[in-house]
Amino acid sequence: MTKTKRNELWIITGAAGTGKNTVSEYLHTQYGIPRVLTHTTRPPRPGEADGVSYYFETPESFATKHLIEQVTYDGHQYGSSREALQKAWERHRIVSLVLDTEGAKSYIRTFGDHIFLLFITVRHPASLRERMIDRGDQPVAVEARLHSPEYQRDLKLPDELSQVAHIIHNDTWVEAKKEIDTLLKQEAVRMQTEKY
Ligand SMILES: Nc1nc2c(ncn2[C@@H]2O[C@H](COP(=O)(O)OP(=O)(O)O)[C@@H](O)[C@H]2O)c(=O)[nH]1
Numbered sequence: 283m284t285k286t287k288r289n290e291l292w293i294i295t296g297a298a299g300t301g302k303n304t305v306s307e308y309l310h311t312q313y314g315i316p317r318v319l320t321h322t323t324r325p326p327r328p329g330e331a332d333g334v335s336y337y338f339e340t341p342e343s344f345a346t347k348h349l350i351e352q353v354t355y356d357g358h359q360y361g362s363s364r365e366a367l368q369k370a371w372e373r374h375r376i377v378s379l380v381l382d383t384e385g386a387k388s389y390i391r392t393f394g395d396h397i398f399l400l401f402i403t404v405r406h407p408a409s410l411r412e413r414m415i416d417r418g419d420q421p422v423a424v425e426a427r428l429h430s431p432e433y434q435r436d437l438k439l440p441d442e443l444s445q446v447a448h449i450i451h452n453d454t455w456v457e458a459k460k461e462i463d464t465l466l467k468q469e470a471v472r473m474q475t476e477k478y
Pocket residue numbers: 295296297298299302303320321322324351352353355360361362380381382383384385386
């Protein structure tokens with residue numbers, strides 16, 4: 283009997299500005315792995331659109347979602363919905379999700395073997411302020427973000443994730459791209475040999 287290969291969820295985590303969305307975009311364009319959108323009460327940044335970057339919610343509409351997990355990050359609510367993941371898995375066997383490290387821990391506990399985890403990091407976090415400013419974030423929002431306990435926490439890979447995380451260094455995109463491509467080659471071999 284032929285068994286169907288299991289669905290996979292590639293979680294991309296790390297501190298703000300390290301390049302989670304950049305990596306997610308690359309996995310989509312280069313490897314055809316689309317991102318499952320999440321919900322947030324944070325206001326959109328310049329260039330962000332509802333249904334493209336996030337589902338932007340009010341606190342009232344956020345409360346109506348069926349969320350697998352939710353967190354408060356830098357004073358705003360974020361959550362990933364059961365419906366969005368199910369819908370994405372109906373169309374694609376492998377999908378990605380961009381989360382903070384608390385969310386990554388929740389998913390590892392809930393979905394175990396279905397998770398492939400990428401932790402994005404930089405050796406020089408001082409560069410992240412400039413990246414957020416260049417991205418168009420408001421300077422006041424950048425300062426709040428940099429001083430938030432969640433940002434400080436996510437600069438470091440949590441012990442609970444250290445056994446399963448694949449670390450991608452994104453001080454330069456050339457380096458990050460090389461590490462991702464190497465990892466994807468290894469994964470392609472794993473997927474070919476995996477029975478289901
Ligand atoms: N746990 C969890 N984290 C989320 C969710 N959606 C987004 N995040 C994370 O919330 C944090 C803040 O996101 P955002 O305001 O877009 O800032 P960014 O990290 O600078 O892009 C990031 O670590 C996101 O990955 C979610 O549904 N659940």
